[in-house]
Amino acid sequence: RLRQAQKNNDTQTGKFSITSLPVHLTVSPAAERLRYILGDDEDTMPTPTLFTEMDTLQQEDDELEWRESARWVKFEEKVEEGGERWSKPHVSTLSLHSLFELRTCLQTGTVLLDLEGYSLPQIIDDVIERQIEEGLIGPELRDKISFVLLRKHRHQTKKPIHRSLADLGKSGSGVSECSIFISPSIPTHTSRSMNDIADTPSTDQLKNKFMKKIPRDAEASNVLVGEVDFLEKPFVAFVRLSQATTLGGLTEVPVPTRFLFVLLEPPGKAKSYNEIGRAIATLMVDDLFSDVAYKARDREDLIAGIDEFLDEVIVLPPGEWDPKIRIEPPKKIPSADQRKSVFSLNELGQMNGTAGGGGPLGEELAYTGRFCGGLFLDIKRKLPWYLSDIYEGFHIQSISVVLFIYLGCITNAITFGGLLGDATDNYQGVMESFLGTALAGTVFCLFSGQPLIILSSMGPILIFEKLLYEFSKNNGIDYMELRLWIGIHSCVQCLFLVATDASYIIKYMTRFTEEGFSSLISFIFISDAIKKMVGTFKYYPINIDFKPDYVTAYKCECLAPDTSKSILGIDLNWTNTLDWTQLSKKECVKYGGSLVGKSCKYVPDLALMSFILFFGTYTMTVTLKKFKFSRYFPTKVRPLISDFSIFMSIMTFVGLDMLIGLETPKLIVPTEFKPTRADRGWFVMPFGKNPWWVYLASSVPALLVTILIFMDQQISAVIVNRKENKLKKGCGYHLDLLWVGFLMVACSFMGLPWYVAATVISIAHIDSLKMESESSAPGEQPQFLGVREQRLTGILVFVLTGVSIFLAPILQFIPMPVLYGVFLYMGVASLSGIQFWDRIKLIMMPAKHQPDFSYLRQVPLRRVHLFTLVQIVCLAVLWILKSTFLAIIFPIMILGLMVIRKMLDMVFSQHDLAWLDDILPEKEKKKKEDEKKNTKKDKKKGKGGDDSEDVSVLVARLFKERHRLLGFK
């Protein structure tokens, strides 16, 4: 740091000087001073936020007045003189010169700390008195200075729109006069009133909407800079009031003033003095300096504060930057605490604390060793949140989320139900699918450890059911009963896994496995959506050879079957009564007629219309989703449009479809509450239809189901619980599994499909529940706060699914292609934000255009690409396997991914892996065990290095964690 502080008492007016001192290895005197005033009283209240307003003296129609020229909450907002508007908040770029001049100003001017002030005239009197005492000004200037300082203040306020409109024609100025004239309390010096400042805040001040942007406890600091002709040397005063006081119309908003900086100067260099004003204003909003200003004991403390500020400033070379560019506020700025920590003597303390907190996985998946230990911890963790899980769901965002996820769920239920019906001869069909989804989903959202997970049926289970049904049919075993027993066994096995804390093995799933799995599921989603779309083209074939001119040649006629060849003559009479030409296509086929004609095979328009609906829904959703970042519409409308993008797109294209009126394929939900197959009831009896050994033997296929469910459920949970989502209420892997097990038995007894966490829909759920801070200070970037963690949206989605039977009249207007578009969007959206996907994109970018990812700074590009390639190959292999009969053991392949990840330890260094992936937990575990043995209780979360390799890994982790916290992503 710059250690230039030993003040030379060079207090000659007009000379600005700064002397730097020898660099010792100890701290500089400035830092020592600050450490003394900032470091000693740690338990005092934090200092209030400062709002700084800078007013400059201007002449309007022979009348002097102070006009607001800039303000700072955190960043600078300037009044655009010509535009009569506030500039965008920007980083205050200062000139070094003005900072040095300011330093001299504070050295030479009057510094009044803890002045008892109750009104502006009194404060000004005190300041002038002090200056006369110190011999800085002659007493003859008293009245003149006082007169100038008490001129009225004009603030730049935002007018309500109706007033602006009324004002359109006039060329009046947009500033409002903020003070009313009150009777002068000081003998008049000129013909005009001596004091233009009101004692109480005016209505304009009170009505100022800017107040919302200022924290509640804020205090104001006022900077007054003006040029007057009667002075020969600058008049400088820095005042800190002992109590913050509202000084009438001094400040734009009714915030009490604590600091006052006055600079009146002889004419000629207004620009330069303005810069000094900007410099002190910028300093006043600096976290560190404002602390110093509040706690300063004397002038020297303030100057030490400036020196410390100068020590930390960032300098841009003049040849590489244009000072006229207004720098937009950065996404993230270093926290004041970090800067202050320099003065609290334990610089490392904070950093360790930061790194120690980075392991939510470890805590919740710790192996307790007790019976149901993990489960009890889960319940203990989640129970206190239960009430908030309900009431935090009441938010406008939830409506859009519920609609979005609901549509996703019922589309899924219908598709899956249809396939399952085909596979099991309608033993389980669309109706069962709906009922099962509603039941399982509601129960899970009500009681699970992670209610953000959305349950759904999954592909491997479908294949399993298909094989099982075929097996049962071929071997004369009752399918429903067999299925029930598999469900019972599987549930018992799940309970065993819960009781033994088996979920802790999830710890070995690193980013590699996690992202591999979720990418694959996303790809499947995308490919399914596209496949279904392409299917439409097959289902509604386009007559590509159609010649409009030969429309006369196209027809499709139903011809009666050749009765002469019919063996059964009985029906002949009946068929003869039919008017074959009047039959529809279906009837014709039904009655054995044959369709003859060029147009029989083709369906016009529907395929293309479906494509337009599909693609339109997807494109519009993507476009509207980006609307949050556009410049249009007020700040409150934009995120709303973004949140409701899916809903709006669906509505638009449903509307378009209704408008055109083509018979596109629609969403058809069952309208009656009864099993799809008439010969089955709502309850499956466990005994009676199969021989006894089947009850035992079914535990073998149950094992497969258990593994399937366990892997699928837990990896989806890991993805949902990812650190990036900043979940605060913790998760409950064991509790989740418990309920999945229970629901399996329940579904088996009712003959409903089995349910497990759905990766893509759960990610969509999480993504649409994300919260961002509403920025407070102008220019501050909104921060991602976390996810609206609650149970309400999930419950509503599944309750709605349950009552869909009654919603059928509404739902039948929704074309399927629109829903496929939503599916496509879900799949694509769940890919974004995945590091793997970022790295795939890197392959196509030339090195110099790649974004500044922190891992690119740390790991050579070819290693990054190698890692990506390994992942791509793994996924390709999985994709191929998935397309074969092996799809049934698909979730088990995740274990394969974990093995490959383990092997990567041999190819990549731990340093590289720490940046690209996570470190496998063995080493940490070992360390913890070591620690346990050593019973070093004081090092609870400490990660003391055992050998040199571990240390290097830890350092890498530490840095990574720090980078993440600092917003490097």
Add this chain to the structure above:
Amino acid sequence: RLRQAQKNNDTQTGKFSITSLPVHLTVSPAAERLRYILGDDEDTMPTPTLFTEMDTLQQEDDELEWRESARWVKFEEKVEEGGERWSKPHVSTLSLHSLFELRTCLQTGTVLLDLEGYSLPQIIDDVIERQIEEGLIGPELRDKISFVLLRKHRHQTKKPIHRSLADLGKSGSGVSECSIFISPSIPTHTSRSMNDIADTPSTDQLKNKFMKKIPRDAEASNVLVGEVDFLEKPFVAFVRLSQATTLGGLTEVPVPTRFLFVLLEPPGKAKSYNEIGRAIATLMVDDLFSDVAYKARDREDLIAGIDEFLDEVIVLPPGEWDPKIRIEPPKKIPSADQRKSVFSLNELGQMNGTAGGGGPLGEELAYTGRFCGGLFLDIKRKLPWYLSDIYEGFHIQSISVVLFIYLGCITNAITFGGLLGDATDNYQGVMESFLGTALAGTVFCLFSGQPLIILSSMGPILIFEKLLYEFSKNNGIDYMELRLWIGIHSCVQCLFLVATDASYIIKYMTRFTEEGFSSLISFIFISDAIKKMVGTFKYYPINIDFKPDYVTAYKCECLAPDTSKSILGIDLNWTNTLDWTQLSKKECVKYGGSLVGKSCKYVPDLALMSFILFFGTYTMTVTLKKFKFSRYFPTKVRPLISDFSIFMSIMTFVGLDMLIGLETPKLIVPTEFKPTRADRGWFVMPFGKNPWWVYLASSVPALLVTILIFMDQQISAVIVNRKENKLKKGCGYHLDLLWVGFLMVACSFMGLPWYVAATVISIAHIDSLKMESESSAPGEQPQFLGVREQRLTGILVFVLTGVSIFLAPILQFIPMPVLYGVFLYMGVASLSGIQFWDRIKLIMMPAKHQPDFSYLRQVPLRRVHLFTLVQIVCLAVLWILKSTFLAIIFPIMILGLMVIRKMLDMVFSQHDLAWLDDILPEKEKKKKEDEKKNTKKDKKKGKGGDDSEDVSVLVARLFKERHRLLGFK
């Protein structure tokens, strides 16, 4: 400015000090020094560009080596240690502390200026010798220092891709060793070679592709910073060689070294010393300081250079900016000349010069007062460029431009030809339209003043022809002959306008008129494209009631006319032989059959397919056009994709159309070279068919045509010649008009339509010919250089149009909807970059999100909105008028716009208008006349103020001009 320069000879080692001095109104000593060394020799050569490389000392396997850690051409590029790659170029953010420390380094260390150096060992010897002489180091350190400084240098070089791939598996480092060991020339001190530096550049250096980024005449400055354990105080040396010399493997690229900065320091503070190295490196690439470094006479000059640099630096407060953020290079940086001008005593000179040049319009449209004065000036201006107009057309960009504009032109020709054929009973049809376009376009592009203008037929002329034809038919006058005479009269009138320099009135067209007109034309283009698309839906009606199941009910049969009712019995036999069911729709109608059936009215799929082609072409073009700004693909491929976006979109959707094979409407061009109407020839005789008075009376309608043509031609020319396009070869309004007149007569004689400049296609032509600088220094933003001004693309477009008859077999594959998509794109694209359009968008933005346009800083928002509203109302009125029969005098309405603009002078202040529009030329003209009277020849373009209002206007203009030049847009 900061005037802190008087050095206190505080040369104690380890102490860094800086003293600022009294601020006088005169210049500081530092500035005075610089003025002396920079200002005196203005006619010397400019100093070469400096490439700076910073190497740090590092230990690898017990071997010391210098490793490149950063480099500067203009911006900093850092070696990412872990990533083994170059960072993106960024603005060097320095700490103030390091700059002060550097200042002390230069005060205390050795400064050797103009050292005779031929090899590194010799230079190092000289430096060490001097240090020993000065008593800064003991002679016992000589060998150690020399050994360290002669270690080999490793540079971070980009590997060719095949080597990187081969390297993928290995974890080797990506740096290349740049020096080969040569036999030591100095007695070895340790077991290792004393000198690792080669004398000649290595192959790695020579092959380094980075060389392309460095200007040809560049010289290198090398910064060496290292930590050694044998020193107790820093060893600092700044060396300027008398002659730039290639010092072996010292520099990454084979650029001769001129400056050498060495800093060796005792261990412990590597970070801080690294920062000093970055500081000097940044200084060395600063334009001003590098000048100082080249011309410095002694140490004090260098320090004055640092002080001047410090005086200009921009300071960012630590609480508002994170020093870890790498700042991207700005779009534009202040030129070095501007900064240097401070030292050339006439600061105002440059500014005046800048503002004086801002009037290309004025010069070319000056009223000469002589017969054909403007025309001769035009020819004089354009003739010298003629050769370059041809050869500058040879560029890959031209291919895409020709295809794009060609497709636009023929689509236009076909549409217009079709309409004209309808209006004139095929006296002029598609064939005439093609021929006329080809003839007029080629001649105009060959000989006109502004060959970037594309001629085309226009709407008002179409209406005129229609009315004229009806008039002729009703009054028995020969249409073609009448038209010929109108053409002759109109040409004569045009020639009169040319001879009298009448085009000078174009000067009164300000941005208001210009943008209003071009927006309107763009809107018409967009609305036409959409209308045509909607027309497709009418032409190919969709059967929205179609039920796929009742396909049997849809048919369309041709029924024979009821012969019993037929009056003529003769044909009966013939019609009876027809198989009516085999007839096509057209034939059926032709033979009097009636079409019966539900499907007769409808055409399946074609409308939706057309929509997909239309919208797809438009969307894909827009998307690909943006590809230039994406991160993907190498830098050379990206602009290519962007340039060929239209071509690629057309090809894609033509391909898609062919693939699907539906009978979408295709582009049909005439295939035979003959007049559309058989009873007319290729030449119209001027006499014989009409009474004599028609020849005279036709001058009245000719007047209307002349005004139409004049306004349309000249306003399009103004839009093309806009300042923003940075045209360098000047324009030729008079010459353009001359040719338009000649072509009118020619077309009239041949019976072809009349042609005039087409606004939208011309803008599209200009836009697709834009050039950007290929950035030289890494990080420098490409600048818009201007337009590829040449005649070749235009000529090719029209020659291609002429031979389209032979291209018919290829062109028939292009579906019309694809071309409508291109039209839509043209219309939308020509709206972008128009200030009016920007201002419309402002209306929908809340004030705080509005972009930082310079006029928003200067003009109150409500005035901006008022101005925009006036423009919108004007356009709305014009749009409505255009939809009535008044469309025929549409171009004349531009005069109305000009009148309204004149009236705005009363509502808006000249200051506001200067920012939102341009100032009307009256005032300038008056001033010029005044000047003429005063015959102040020394103030040729000066704008000396006459009265106070003029001065304010001028100041506003000046500021505006300056802002524009500084890149504020």
